[in-house]
Amino acid sequence: MSRRLPDLSVYLVTDPHACRPRGVAETVRLAVAGGATCVQLRDKQASDAALVDVARSAKAALAGSGVPLIVNDRLAVAQAVAADGLHLGQGDGDPAAARAALGPRAILGLSIDHPGQLAAVDPRVVDYVGASPVFATATKPDHAAPLGLTGLAEICAASPVPVVAIGGLAVADVAAVLNAGAAGLAVVSAICAAADPAAAAAAFAGAIRSHRAAPTARTAKETLR
Numbered sequence: 001m002s003r004r005l006p007d008l009s010v011y012l013v014t015d016p017h018a019c020r021p022r023g024v025a026e027t028v029r030l031a032v033a034g035g036a037t038c039v040q041l042r043d044k045q046a047s048d049a050a051l052v053d054v055a056r057s058a059k060a061a062l063a064g065s066g067v068p069l070i071v072n073d074r075l076a077v078a079q080a081v082a083a084d085g086l087h088l089g090q091g092d093g094d095p096a097a098a099r100a101a102l103g104p105r106a107i108l109g110l111s112i113d114h115p116g117q118l119a120a121v122d123p124r125v126v127d128y129v130g131a132s133p134v135f136a137t138a139t140k141p142d143h144a145a146p147l148g149l150t151g152l153a154e155i156c157a158a159s160p161v162p163v164v165a166i167g168g169l170a171v172a173d174v175a176a177v178l179n180a181g182a183a184g185l186a187v188v189s190a191i192c193a194a195a196d197p198a199a200a201a202a203a204f205a206g207a208i209r210s211h212r213a214a215p216t217a218r219t220a221k222e223t224l225r
Helices: 024-034 049-064 077-078 095-102 113-119 148-158 171-179 197-213 220-224
Strands: 010-011 040-041 069-072 085-088 107-112 128-129 162-166 184-187
Touching: 010 024, 010 162, 010 197, 024 040, 024 049, 024 197, 040 049, 049 069, 049 077, 069 077, 077 095, 085 095, 095 107, 095 184, 107 113, 113 148, 128 148, 148 162, 148 171, 171 184, 171 197, 184 197
Parallel strands: 010 040, 010 184, 040 069, 069 085, 085 107, 107 128, 128 162, 162 184
Antiparallel strands: none
């Protein structure tokens, strides 16, 4: 049975430090109430056992929402909690092996930081790519050189799968990012560190709806046709 790609519009990526005042699960609950459409659980420091506990609480917070839970990097954690999918970085393992382990229904994402990496993206295996960073961000200090909007548009035009933009993005960037051809924006600190995660997510969701409703909205791919 073929898998169904989720709505990638407002893609929340959790940060355990930014979420600390209220906890990851509560941040996820609030963000989804505000309009987050996809949630990725990311914690590079926690043990698998600790992350399984967090993933279970996040999954409980998502119950009934229809919003998928995707685990960053940790295949074992994704399998242990029956997550909806897995997201891999360039050094996090082989996508084909992950697909084989997860099965055909799981969502599988892959990070890229330059257009040359698209050659290895097999749309039969990978469902979407995360292009990062669009702008410099303190969330990931060791990131590659920023793509900028021009680099993002180049990736979107060449990608065989939908692209989610990530890296230093704010509500003010919504129109430019969508015009570059991205399917959505992945957001970390702008939601996780917000005083009101629900309101922060709602601001992104509202800006995306407004942009898509505008008759002049065109993507980079449409412009190149």
